[in-house]
Amino acid sequence: MGGEFEPLKNDLLLRAAWGQDVERTPVWIMRQAGRYLPEYHEAKGNRDFFECCRDPEVASTLTLQPIERFEGLLDASIIFSDILVIPQAMGMTVEMIDKKGPHFPQPLTSPDDGQYEKVLKKQVDVAAELSYVYKAITLTRRKLRGRVPLIGFCGAPWTLLGYMVGDAGSKTYKESKTWIYRHPNEAKALLQKISEICVEYLALQVKAGAQAIQVFDSNAGELSPAAFKEFSEPYLAYIAKHLPSKLQEMGLERVPMIVFPKGATAMLDSVCNIGYNVVGIDWLVDPEEAVKIRGNRPIVFQGNADPAILYGTHENITKTVEHMVKGFFGGGKKGWIGNLGHGITPFVKPDDLRFYLSEIQRLTKS
Numbered sequence: 001m002g003g004e005f006e007p008l009k010n011d012l013l014l015r016a017a018w019g020q021d022v023e024r025t026p027v028w029i030m031r032q033a034g035r036y037l038p039e040y041h042e043a044k045g046n047r048d049f050f051e052c053c054r055d056p057e058v059a060s061t062l063t064l065q066p067i068e069r070f071e072g073l074l075d076a077s078i079i080f081s082d083i084l085v086i087p088q089a090m091g092m093t094v095e096m097i098d099k100k101g102p103h104f105p106q107p108l109t110s111p112d113d114g115q116y117e118k119v120l121k122k123q124v125d126v127a128a129e130l131s132y133v134y135k136a137i138t139l140t141r142r143k144l145r146g147r148v149p150l151i152g153f154c155g156a157p158w159t160l161l162g163y164m165v166g167d168a169g170s171k172t173y174k175e176s177k178t179w180i181y182r183h184p185n186e187a188k189a190l191l192q193k194i195s196e197i198c199v200e201y202l203a204l205q206v207k208a209g210a211q212a213i214q215v216f217d218s219n220a221g222e223l224s225p226a227a228f229k230e231f232s233e234p235y236l237a238y239i240a241k242h243l244p245s246k247l248q249e250m251g252l253e254r255v256p257m258i259v260f261p262k263g264a265t266a267m268l269d270s271v272c273n274i275g276y277n278v279v280g281i282d283w284l285v286d287p288e289e290a291v292k293i294r295g296n297r298p299i300v301f302q303g304n305a306d307p308a309i310l311y312g313t314h315e316n317i318t319k320t321v322e323h324m325v326k327g328f329f330g331g332g333k334k335g336w337i338g339n340l341g342h343g344i345t346p347f348v349k350p351d352d353l354r355f356y357l358s359e360i361q362r363l364t365k366s
Contacts, residue, residue: 005209006146013075013337014149017212017256017278019298021334025325025364026075027357028151030260030280031343032066033080037350039065049096050088053081059136063150064143069350073357076149076212079137079205083155083216086197087164089129091122100169107166107175111186119164120193126200133201134208141209152210154201156217156261157194157235161187173222180231191231195238202239203246206255214258214280215239218342221263221282228267233274236261240275258302262342272299280304283341287327291335301328302337305356310340310348314355321359329364338364 008014013026034040043061044052052058062080084094084102092115095103108116127134133152141150155163158176162168165175179187202213220232236259244254260280261271271279272294279299281290283306290301309320328336338360344353 005141006144008149008211009146010075010148014211014256016334016337017258017300019277019300019334023365025328025336025338025360027338027360028074028076028078028148029066029340029344029353029357030078032074032078032353033062033064034344035346036344036348036353037065037069039069050082050094053085053136054132056132056136056139059132060140060143063136063140067144067148070354070357073354073361074148076151077140077144078151078153078214079133079140079210081133081136081153083153083160083218084163085130085133086155086160086194086201089124089126089197089201090119090164090194091124092119092164094163102163102168104163104166104168108164108179108190109166111183116186116190120189124197126197127204130201130204134204137205137208137210149211150209151212151214151258152202152205152208153214153216154198156215156220156232156239156259157191157198158223158232159217159219160194161190162219162222164190167219173219176219176222180227184230187231191235192238195235195242198239199242199246202243203250203252206247206252207250210255212256212258213243214260215276217259217261217264219263220261220267221265221284223264225266228261228264229270232261232264233267233270236271236276237274260302268293272297278302278337280339281341283307287324287336289327291328294335300335300337302339304339304341307340307342307345307348310344310352310356314352317352317356318359321356321363325363 016022016026059080067077097103162176167175256277258278259276265285280302281304305320
């Protein structure tokens with residue numbers, strides 16, 4: 001597959017993700033392709049969000065915008081897509097409501113609602129249903145011309161279940177928690193089904209040209225440590241275990257795997273054992289504390305500044321980067337990929353992000 005793409009000129013992120021020593025910390029940003037960029041709105045035009053995801057040419061253009069704007073400052077691109085393409089492939093309707101976010105007009109309400117059974121029994125043709133994502137990945141790899149690696153991704157089973165049962169934008173996660181505490185076996189059957197689809201979906205992204213993958217467990221922090229152990233961790237571990245063997249079966253090389261369990265600070269120790277190369281951490285854990293928890297395990301951390309630091313002064317951005325460098329690099333020049341502790345937020349000025357990226361470069365060069 002690799003023969004059709006130009007050789008990689010900047011493999012810093014991949015080497016760091018495999019745990020190797022690097023000349024400086026690689027950096028990329030979650031949601032780096034998005035609405036804080038004026039050019040995003042121009043390219044998007046009047047299309048709805050999911051229309052952009054489903055049009056490989058548009059998705060590819062949006063993926064490349066930050067790479068072009070911040071040339072030489074970003075060490076990876078991430079395909080422009082959404083975690084909710086999996087529920088769509090499973091037969092559920094998802095709408096993107098302007099200024100509100102995703103909405104499921106007919107969420108799963110109980111194991112007896114008729115839809116649950118249909119979703120659970122549906123034979124999902126992952127290759128056909130999500131072909132537009134793979135086309136966008138291949139097109140983007142070609143357009144990148146080896147400048148930086150391309151990351152593919154999916155949503156984690158627990159996070160996707162939350163959306164599918166109607167908890168988009170919830171503060172209490174009432175629906176998800178009703179499912180796991182009232183219908184635990186049925187919830188686990190759905191989580192397992194999602195996990196299997198995730199493995200196939202990620203493997204096909206790699207086949208299309210993704211050079212690393214990330215699993216976003218954005219709602220991990222809504223679970224108690226005991227519930228996380230039961231309803232999130234086993235399914236994250238399933239993906240970590242089965243993706244490499246699936247790639248091998250397809251004659252493809254392994255790629256670095258990143259997991260991002262947002263808010264799961266209390267579970268960081270056990271997340272370091274579930275089989276991912278890189279663990280993304282949010283801003284609620286101090287870098288030095290995270291390094292202590294990791295101990296001598298060969299895990300690379302990714303993160304973890306509060307995205308809101310980008311609304312602040314350049315002096316405070318520098319202070320934040322210095323704090324991360326000191327905390328993550330206590331044990332030498334490896335084990336850290338620079339990022340934010342979640343996605344970039346709206347109304348950030350692109351030049352403030354540019355300063356953040358350049359400070360990580362300046363302060364970590366050997």
